[in-house]
Amino acid sequence: MKTALRAGAIAIYGAVFGFPLYWVITMAFKPKVEENPPGITVWYPHAPTLKNFKDVLGISDPGASIFAQQDFSALTPLKNSFLAAGGGTLLALVVGVFAAYGIARFRAGGSQLPFQILQLRMFPPAAVVIPLYFMFVYLHLWNTLEGLIIIYGAVTFPFVVWLMRSFFQDVPREISEAAIVDGCTQWGAFFKAVLPMVKGGLAATALFVFILNWSDYLIVLVMTQDKWTTAPLFLSTMSGGAGGQEYAHQAALAVLLILPPAILGLSIQKYLVRGLTFGAIKR
């Protein structure tokens, strides 16, 4: 009885969260006629096609379809997404990892600094994005890749500091001291001894920050126009010649957007688990 109830609850839970995913993935393979026919619900693609993906990736033959007059190629937005999210993640990691080590190991900036850094995240982005818009226009950073990278880096930097700080705190200070006694410099000890020990935590942090930047909509909406539009924003603007929503093409792009974080997550899965459970020493 109890197991039956539990199984039922899990099934309902799975359906509620699984169905949207199912709908997006199946929608991505539906031909135009099955996309949103009036009065009928198409539960699965009857004539599955890769055309939506080809259109979105800009590799379809323009003459092959009567709908091809509309350009659905998301290649540029996808490239922008990679550059902005990747660049922002890299910036946040480089600055944040050093800051976190300084705070964890040397108490840099005093006891209040970590909290002050976290406070940067206490404002909802919507509250600061308009002033940021004016600042960036003034600085000629509006609608530039550098501008996007700087904002993404700044917005996710506090997460890097907080996550990495706790990982560094788990590494005993004797690890770096041992390396220094063995002839390393402070930097050498950091790169050769300490950093390799937190690579699991670093991988988890990188993934987390990348997902945040990759899925941003609000910042890119305000801070860019056309040229540096990223994929999530482009997705919302996809519409047909008559102004109707292009559900199948949007779904195809959405599926493509899921892939990079998923692949990244799977490839570092080994480190993710170890990052959370691995202690540096035995006591």
Add this chain to the structure above:
Amino acid sequence: MSSITLKSLTKQFGTLKAVDSLDIEVPHGSFTALLGPSGCGKTTTMNMISGLERPTAGEVFFDERPMSKVPIGDRNVGFVFQNYAIFTHMSVYENLAFGLKSQRRRARVDKSEIDARVKEVAHTVGLAAALDRPAARLSVNDLQKVALGRSMIMRPTIFLLDEPFSNLDSAFRAYMRAELKRIQHEVGQTMVYVTHDQVEAMGMADRIAVMNQGELQQYGSPDDLYERPANTFVARFIGSVLNNFLPARYADGALHLGEGTVEVGDRSVYERRDGGAGLTATIRPERVRVVEAGSSEATISGQVTLVEPLGPKDVVHLEHQGTAVRVVVPPDSRPAIGSALGLYFDPAQVHVFDDATGLAVR
């Protein structure tokens, strides 16, 4: 080889004096223990010798050379940390080779030399079969060996060991104590060893510096500390069975301990003092002789309250006029609880301390 000299070495953390004006000379090739309860400043002292901590005042000398301007990596010390500080992302081999690989360009060691030295050290500490294993998979006992091996690879002239055996199980600890002593003889270098375990210090060290609250209490051989403690702290801290402390008073050429009296050798040290009270007499439980209750030989007598069998010996706890007295006896003569025993104190074994200063009356 190197000797170590500490001259009025002081370390202050805020308002706390962790180490207070310490003067110690560690001769060439000796095995010296820094002994004291936790928080007494022994690890801080060690860190100042290695260079991990900068002294607030005073100076560390290796031979005659002041060390304050010498960076840690150039001091040529081998350090074993309490938690071993093993690089768990590396194999045993890489851990041992780390120091050699981290040398600056001009002092770079070539690969075949590294390989030979790693194998030599692995053999010395007993890790030759485990070189390829990831350090993360080692037992605590093997981690200890890696830590020891890593401290030896640079062929340091000074070894610093910070409570290296405190995480080991007791059987392996006894084994490693003997091992370390053997290695010390083999390499013949100066070793400084921090511990809070007086058995460890007494068993291994040539010389022991007893510290408490940042101050040196006594520095001498294990026999000095055991036979001639300088103050009540040392008298209490040294010895596997807790020492006996009896309130005493001097009058008419003798010490009065409760009902009993003990003749004193040198009356003059007592006669210089005002009055004769405010003294504490100590005698090691191993040095008390049990005699028949009421016999003329007995210095004092007491009621047995507890018997602790320890295998080769028993510790008998007695009460004498509200003061606990412990006696070590062979296990064949185990007395009944509540029975009365006479205790004979050999005057030569009785040490007297001044209650006001805690120092030995000599």
